[in-house]
Amino acid sequence: xxxxxxIGLETHTQxxxxxxxxxxxxxxxxxxxxxxxxxxxxxxxxxxxxMNKGAVERAIQFGLAVGxxxxxxxxxxxxxxxxxxxxxxxxxxxxxxxxxxGGTLSCIVEKDGKAEMKTVQLTRxxxxxxAGKSLHEDYQGMTGIDLNRAGTxxxxxxxxxxxxxxxxxxxYAKALHSLVTWLGICDGNxxxxxxxxxxxxxxxxxxxxxxxTRCEVKNLNSFRFLEEAINYEVRRQIxxxxxxxxxxxxxxxxxxxxxxTRSMRSKEDAQDYRYFPDPDLPPLMIGQEWIARIKAxxxxxxxxxxxxxxxxxxxxxxxxxxxxxSKAMALYFEAVITxxxxxxxxxxxxxxxxxxxxxxxxxxxxISRSPVNAAQLALLLQRITDGTISNKIAKEVFGAMWxxxxxxxxxxxxxxxxxxxxxxxxxxxxxxxxxxxLAANAKSVDEFRAGKEKAxxxxxxxxxxxxxxxxxxxxxxxLLKKKLTG
Numbered sequence: 012x013x014x015x016x017x018i019g020l021e022t023h024t025q026x027x028x029x030x031x032x033x034x035x036x037x038x039x040x041x042x043x044x045x046x047x048x049x050x051x052x053x054x055x056x057x058x059x060x061x062m063n064k065g066a067v068e069r070a071i072q073f074g075l076a077v078g079x080x081x082x083x084x085x086x087x088x089x090x091x092x093x094x095x096x097x098x099x100x101x102x103x104x105x106x107x108x109x110x111x112x113g114g115t116l117s118c119i120v121e122k123d124g125k126a127e128m129k130t131v132q133l134t135r136x137x138x139x140x141x142a143g144k145s146l147h148e149d150y151q152g153m154t155g156i157d158l159n160r161a162g163t164x165x166x167x168x169x170x171x172x173x174x175x176x177x178x179x180x181x182x183y184a185k186a187l188h189s190l191v192t193w194l195g196i197c198d199g200n201x202x203x204x205x206x207x208x209x210x211x212x213x214x215x216x217x218x219x220x221x222x223x224t225r226c227e228v229k230n231l232n233s234f235r236f237l238e239e240a241i242n243y244e245v246r247r248q249i250x251x252x253x254x255x256x257x258x259x260x261x262x263x264x265x266x267x268x269x270x271x272t273r274s275m276r277s278k279e280d281a282q283d284y285r286y287f288p289d290p291d292l293p294p295l296m297i298g299q300e301w302i303a304r305i306k307a308x309x310x311x312x313x314x315x316x317x318x319x320x321x322x323x324x325x326x327x328x329x330x331x332x333x334x335x336x337s338k339a340m341a342l343y344f345e346a347v348i349t350x351x352x353x354x355x356x357x358x359x360x361x362x363x364x365x366x367x368x369x370x371x372x373x374x375x376x377x378i379s380r381s382p383v384n385a386a387q388l389a390l391l392l393q394r395i396t397d398g399t400i401s402n403k404i405a406k407e408v409f410g411a412m413w414x415x416x417x418x419x420x421x422x423x424x425x426x427x428x429x430x431x432x433x434x435x436x437x438x439x440x441x442x443x444x445x446x447x448x449l450a451a452n453a454k455s456v457d458e459f460r461a462g463k464e465k466a467x468x469x470x471x472x473x474x475x476x477x478x479x480x481x482x483x484x485x486x487x488x489x490l491l492k493k494k495l496t497g
Contacts (some may be wrong), residue, residue: 012069012216013216013217014214014215014216014217014245014249015175015214015215015217015219016174016175016176016177016212016213016214016241016245017121017172017174017175017213017215017223017225017311018078018172018173018174018175018176018177018179018180018211018212018241019169019170019171019172019173019174019210019211020169020170020174020180020183020184020208020210020211021167021168021169021208021211021227022167022168022169022187022206022207022208022209022211023141023165023167023206023207023208023209024069024165024167024168024187024191024196024197024205024206025038025141025164025165025197025198025204025205025206026065026066026068026069026164026165026166026196026197027069027165027195027196027197027198028063028066028164029065030063030454031051031052031063031140031162031163031164032052032062032063032066032103032139032140032162032163032164032165033051033060033061033062033103033140033162033292034049034050034052034060034061034137034162035049035446036048036049036051036052036162038163038164040200040203041396042159044146044155044157044158044159045156045157045158045159046159047159048143048159048161048162051162052098052158052162052312053061053098053158053161054082054098054100054389056100057321059291060103060289060291060292060397062292062295063164064369066138066160066164066166066484067110067114067138067295067297068305069164069194069196070110070111070136070138070166070306071110071111071199071297071301071302071305071386072194072196072198072199073166073168073190073194073196073304073372074111074114075302075306075309076109076309076312077111077114077115077116077133077190077477078113078114078115078161078486079113079114079133079136080110080111080112080113080114081110081111081112081175081297081302082108082109082110082111082112082297083296083297083298083299084108084294084295084296084297085105085109085110085137085294085295085297086105086106086108086288086294087103087104087105087138087288087292087295088103088104088105088107088108088286088287088288089101089102089103089104089286089287089288089289089290090102090103090104090106090139090284091286092282092283092284092287094145094351094412095154095156096142096143096144096145096156096157096158096161097142097143097347098158098162099375101161102139102140102142103139103140103289103292104138104139104140104167104441105137105138105486106137107286109135109136109137109138110136110137110138110295110297111133111135111136111137111166112135113133113134113135113334114132114136115130115131115133115134115464115494116183116186116187117129117130117131117132117186117314118131118179118182118183118185118186119175119182119186119329119333119336120178120179120182121178121182123176126329126332128332129174129179129182129183130175131170131171131173131183132170132171132173133168133169133170133171134169134170134171135168135169136166136167136168137166137167138164138165138166139165139167140161140162140164140165141156141160141161141162141163141164141165142160142161143156143157143159143161144156144157144158144159144160144444151211153275155409156387159206160204161233166196166197168187170183172213172222172225173436176362177237177238177241177242177245178238179238180210180237180238180241181234181238184208184234184237185234185336185397186188186336188201188206189313189336189337189338190313191220192206192332192337193207193310193312193313193337193338194309195310196264198477198486198489201232201233201262204232204234205491206232206233207230207231207232208232208237208414209230210227210228210230210231210237210240210241210244211225211226211227212225212228212241212244212245212248213225213226213248213258213364214245214249214252214258217432219296221313222256223248223258223400224258224259224260225256226244226248226260226261226262226263226272227261227263228240228241228244228257228261228263228265228272229263229466230258230264231265232240235263236267238414239265239267239270240265240272240301243265243271243272244272245403247271247272251372254495259277260277261274261275261276261277262274262275262277287449296353298414299367299424299432300465310338311343313335315337316335316341317331317332317335318330320334320335320344320356323353324348324353324356324357325356325357325443326357326360328358330357330360330364333341333364334360334363334364337377337378339377339378339379340363343363343381343385344359344360345391346385346386346389347359347363347385347388347392349389350385350386350390350393350408351392351393351396355392355393355396356413357391358395358396359388359389362388362392364404366407366409367381367388367426369471370409370413374382382412382413382415382416382417383409383412383413383422384418386424387393387412387419387420387422388409388421390420390421390422390423390424391405391408391409391412391423392405393429394408394423394424398430398434398483399433399434400427400433400434401434401480401481401482401483401484402481403482404432404434404480407430407432408423408426408427408430408432411426411430412426426462432480432481433481434482434483438486438490441478441483441486441487442490442494444474444477444478444482444487445474445487445490445491445494446494448470448477449470449478449494449495451473452469452473455470455473456470456495460497467491467492467495470491470495471484471487471488471491474487474491
């Protein structure tokens with residue numbers, strides 16, 4: 012039987028406010044346990060929550076960025092459940108009327124060696140507080156409770172079940188991560204728990220309209236774990252059904268060491284949480300003037316920038332989409348173009364998506380921490396276009412620049428000079444090399460004159476070898492043709 016995978020994601024993004032969503036306690040990461048938990052976070056008697064305006068504004072920014080509806084009035088609710096790290100016995104969240112409703116987010120998905128654009132429909136994004144954290148290690152057989160995270164502001168972003176593979180889910184998650192960091196509403200630090208995904212996974216026979224029974228895999232804090240967990244869960248569910256069993260709706264955890272999901276608890280439905288409006292918080296009212304002020308202060312969005320790169324620089328839609336996958340990459344690209352001129356946009360794009368991206372992946376660093384800055388890369392590209400070095404030699408120079416880890420603006424020129432890598436463009440010097448190659452390769456000369464075009468490429472190769480790769484390829488080609496046909 013052929014199976015179709017159905018995936019929806021719920022992503023918890025920690026908002027970049029300095030204080031918590033309903034209290035003035037700090038959200039700084041890494042503090043000693045419980046030093047950032049105030050009476051509101053501890054749910055001491057008589058306390059009252061007060062809404063953090065900055066958290067609301069960040070939610071509005073996100074809603075505007077994805078083309079969603081911003082609710083003019085939304086309600087906070089109490090989500091009732093009992094965990095040791097939840098002091099109140101309930102979580103303040105939003106249920107029936109979230110602050111952000113609908114919207115879409117597009118991403119690039121690699122499929123069968125081709126890049127495709129995938130648009131994912133968003134259901135909602137709602138504000139809520141985070142719980143604390145249970146610590147199970149180094150407590151002599153006991154569990155410790157750290158309430159520093161209790162009350163940390165979250166925007167939970169929920170998709171429709173639109174994704175049909177782990178690759179699509181990861182592409183969406185990366186696009187969402189890029190957007191929230193681009194906006195500055197989340198720092199995106201997955202290791203610190205600032206961006207974590209829950210994947211709702213089910214399978215159904217191809218052609219079936221009804222969804223299968225879904226399982227939720229919780230707290231996936233890396234793109235690799237997200238992909239591995241979904242792929243494992245898909246295999247597990249198919250095996251259960253094909254062996255005559257029935258998939259049980261439940262919440263599962265992913266064990267990255269064993270690369271498998273395991274049952275955590277039966278999946279709760281909304282009625283299990285006994286939602287009701289929080290009596291301590293009035294409705295959240297968002298007027299059009301407030302929305303307009305936030306919209307006016309927002310940065311250029313990735314979609315708008317993609318259109319501008321295509322329109323102003325003549326890039327392909329694919330190139331523009333890749334370059335705007337992160338704000339840091341987009342800003343780096345524009346800095347290079349500012350230095351080289353927009354006529355070099357395609358060359359700059361090719362280098363960023365090729366050699367630069369390859370080195371960043373190898374070193375596992377973001378472009379913002381690249382040892383070769385935008386001004387240095389721009390100078391290297393200028394040396395290609397002015398004929399000082401060939402594109403092949405430029406790759407060698409770039410490697411040396413990366414290893415040098417120097418801020419010297421003239422680094423490319425220094426390396427070209429010190430290594431004697433300047434391209435040979437002197438006609439006399441090139442003709443001397445060609446004469447030597449023709450004398451040493453009489454057979455290839457005869458084959459070319461007999462009509463074998465491959466022999467010409469062989470002679471070019473020998474000439475480039477003789478020049479140690481420094482001959483100007485275009486000049487060399489022209490001079491060799493003249494010698495052979497003149």
